[in-house]
Amino acid sequence: MPQDLLRVSVDIVIFKIIENQLCVLVVKRATAPFIGQRCLPWWFIKENETIDDAAKRVLFKETWLWVSYVNQLWVFARVDRDPRRRAVWIWMYAVVDYEVRLSAWNTQAATQFCAVSAIPHLAFDHHDIFLKAYDKLKSDFSHWDIAQYFLPKYFTLWQLQLIYEIIWWVIYDKRNFRKLIASKLPIKKTSKKEFDVPHRPGWLYKF
Amino acid sequence: MPQDLLRVSVDIVIFKIIENQLCVLVVKRATAPFIGQRCLPWWFIKENETIDDAAKRVLFKETWLWVSYVNQLWVFARVDRDPRRRAVWIWMYAVVDYEVRLSAWNTQAATQFCAVSAIPHLAFDHHDIFLKAYDKLKSDFSHWDIAQYFLPKYFTLWQLQLIYEIIWWVIYDKRNFRKLIASKLPIKKTSKKEFDVPHRPGWLYKF
DNA sequence: TTAATAGTGTCTGTTAGACACTATTGT
């Protein structure tokens, strides 16, 4: 039985909502190939490392981001779109929540979030990955409660509704939305209210 | 950037419906570890081979089966449940249609289909894979028309209904089922009818 | 008091599910 040794890489699409827009993390390449172009964060995986852990560790080291959710998109073997001929690669996507601050890493122009409506040309086949990740994110939203990973621990129903409206690019009726999520999502009303708002404060909820 | 070389393997759950039962292909191991135990078919992938193609090629070579549908389940890196310490492995599932004959390979007791209700203990972590594949198969049925891969090219509505009843383990009302699939599945009535049946023959349909 | 958003209920159209009889073929 053949036991070829292969290089395995991970490419990741990291989503975050900034100023009511869905954004994706892109990196400016400092080395060949495609030097100077934008692409998604990626790396080769080492032995003795699970994929999810590697994703979180590498992302923290390189971008100072701690992702709250990681999932797989797809795996490929040997489709020669990459000049370095990576043998096997894994596409993933991740979500970063509201509370992560855009501090140190943000001053490096090399790494920045970019609104999905204005994604630049991406090197490698990264545009395909982005599209697949975006589809997957939208479909996962309907089956499963990923919204929580975009939100802070305590949030108002309006914030929750906004997440859905941003991801799916639709407008909901407030009453219908609340009926819907009451029957679908395991969220609890807390005894706290939002503050520092110039209007009647809403109740805070948590998952 | 680390560029460790890893062995990549594929484990696959192959589904087929035999005598109105959902079955999975299991193999009896001839070599250590777990010699004599049953497990799922698996192999290491070689460079210059896409995963889907490798799956079809290897399965044909080893079991004489030509699968009509292949999909991915999950990818893992380094979880040391395997005595040989495979580094990265890919879980997949596949479907074999009605018309594939159980010929040559079936005489080898080493390779056989086993009803999902009577799966024996499987070596490695293959029982987990089987369970995940079964879940995925059921959920894919609701989103997407995989039923066609279980069926011959021309089929009656009753055969189609049976597939759904077997996979989901439910009973449908014939009229409601037909209304449902008429609105969901792109199937066409042909001008042919089934034959060699001791009752009124049904119309044949195709996808 | 005003500006701004929170919070709440009803009605209606569509969809999913229960249910029974006639039609056609082989023997």
Add this chain to the structure above:
DNA sequence: ACAATAGTGTCTAACAGACACTATTAA
């Protein structure tokens, strides 16, 4: 004629979607 399965329509209950007003807070 009989055995066996194909094929077909209606009624009802549940759910999804449209829709407008009162409540509470900060300034």
